[in-house]
Amino acid sequence: MTVVDSHHHVWDLSVRDQDWITGEELAPIRRTFTLADLEPEARAAGVAATVLVQTVTVAEETPELLALADGSTLVAGVVGWTDLTAPDVADTLAALRALPGGGRLVGIRHQVQSEPDPEWLLRPDVLRGLRAVAAEGLVYDLIVRPHQLPAAARAAALLPGLTFVLDHAGKPPVALGTTQPWADGLRALAAHPNTVCKLSGLVTEADPRSWTVEHLRPYADTAIEAFGPDRLMYGSDWPVCRLAAPYADVLDAARELTGRLGEEGRQAVLAGTARRVYGLL
Template identity: 75%
Template sequence: MTGAGTAPGVVDAHHHVWDLSVRDQDWITGDELSPLRRDFTLADLAPEARAAGVAATVLVQTITVPEETPEFLALAARSDLVAGVVGWTDLTAPGVADTLAELRAGPGGEHLVGIRHQVQGEPDPRWLVRPEVLRGLSAVAGAGLVYDLLVLPHQLAAAVEAARHLPGLTFVLDHLGKPPIASGELAPWARQIRRLAALPNTVCKLSGMVTEADWASWSVAALKPYAETVIDAFGPGRLMFGSDWPVCRLAATYAEVIAAARALTTGLGPAERHDVFTGTAVRTYHLPVTARPAPPQEPPCA
């Protein structure tokens, strides 16, 4: 049985897996990232997720090769945890619509919910608004999928322009647009966040924060100004929790990440917290799960 029909307490809207014997993750370089240079599988994630009250997840692409997405879709089809897959395809290729149709028709194709590209690695800060990219994004919208934005703060202006150009496509901002939490700088990033959030076809993930902070000494207090900015700008109805496992392990355990997210949302009411931890992800990604609130949990002291 797959995740379809389950009733999750929490949806983890952003995690990864990889098997280095199948394919290298060429972004894992240097001593700082060496803890990630090993296999991470659903079997590794499942007990941590279940212990944290997570019953459904969204598996997100990691590298820009076409083989990864059908592999992830087949994995989702065999999983009782993964409810959706955000895959990759070359948005600049002329046959994007055909490629997406092929993915949807393949094994596990019903689990394809979105597309993502590592825009953060593109040297052109306006890559998202290139004509060929906008054409590809239009095909994503035409397929009924959403688009995950993996951008750095200086690329947010182009993200705003792309979202404005394609009102029929939902753009999901990963990791708050990677604000400079470690330095404590807020204003330039926050200004662009509010511009993006002003567009109704945008959503944000409360994810990836601990690895943008100081890995060794992060605190909920250090994360709070950035979380409050996106809560205020997007509202709980357009905000969703994501663990960014296993990347988060560079700075925090799975349990610590979800505890931090709960602490950062203590000012919200029960229905609003349900949106952040379940409802927004289910609605945005059209996940085949029942968005039923989890039993209330007390946040940790922070």
């Protein structure tokens, strides 16, 4: 069965610090991770293509990721970053498309989860930037926390021409074993047909030392029921996932969590949705 990994990262600490990798819990991933590190793991797991996702709000990172994709037979798409609030955001997006590897730019993302304003997505300057993303034929990856899901749902309603892809299922409180208010926020977002959800990042929202597939199941089932397999896509969140599990184990968990969907539904989650939504070759 073909697999597309819709969400992973790389970074080189000799080029740029990753200032979010702090503290003892994140110490195992405070080192450089390259495509050369990922590729043998991905190929061994049967992954045919991946989507490389930004990690920092630095304009220089996106051209670097596009250049990596341009030289890779694994990376089929890049979700980059640009300042959505900049007056010239449309010109910047067009310029990124013209760079080497620019044809692999499939989406834009901003660390909304770090914004103190829970309604940051609804600011007029942000909405203007999101319209430019849509006009360029790109999707928008949402990295938000549960309390920001209502604003995400309102943004999706205001911009029906833009596809919103929710990273890490909206970061549910897996470690706490609770589902609310996350589940209601997720369902409200899923009510808009221009939204898609990534089945990713759950292992690190759980207790990384003792998680099991059954700990993840209530959250995966909620996402499956809300979005359906045609609006759900698998992502590893490598190398962050290494805090809780090896690459192959994360994929095995996704296969188990989607087992009740049948072959067609599971194939949509593991590959088809990502290929369609991101327009991957």
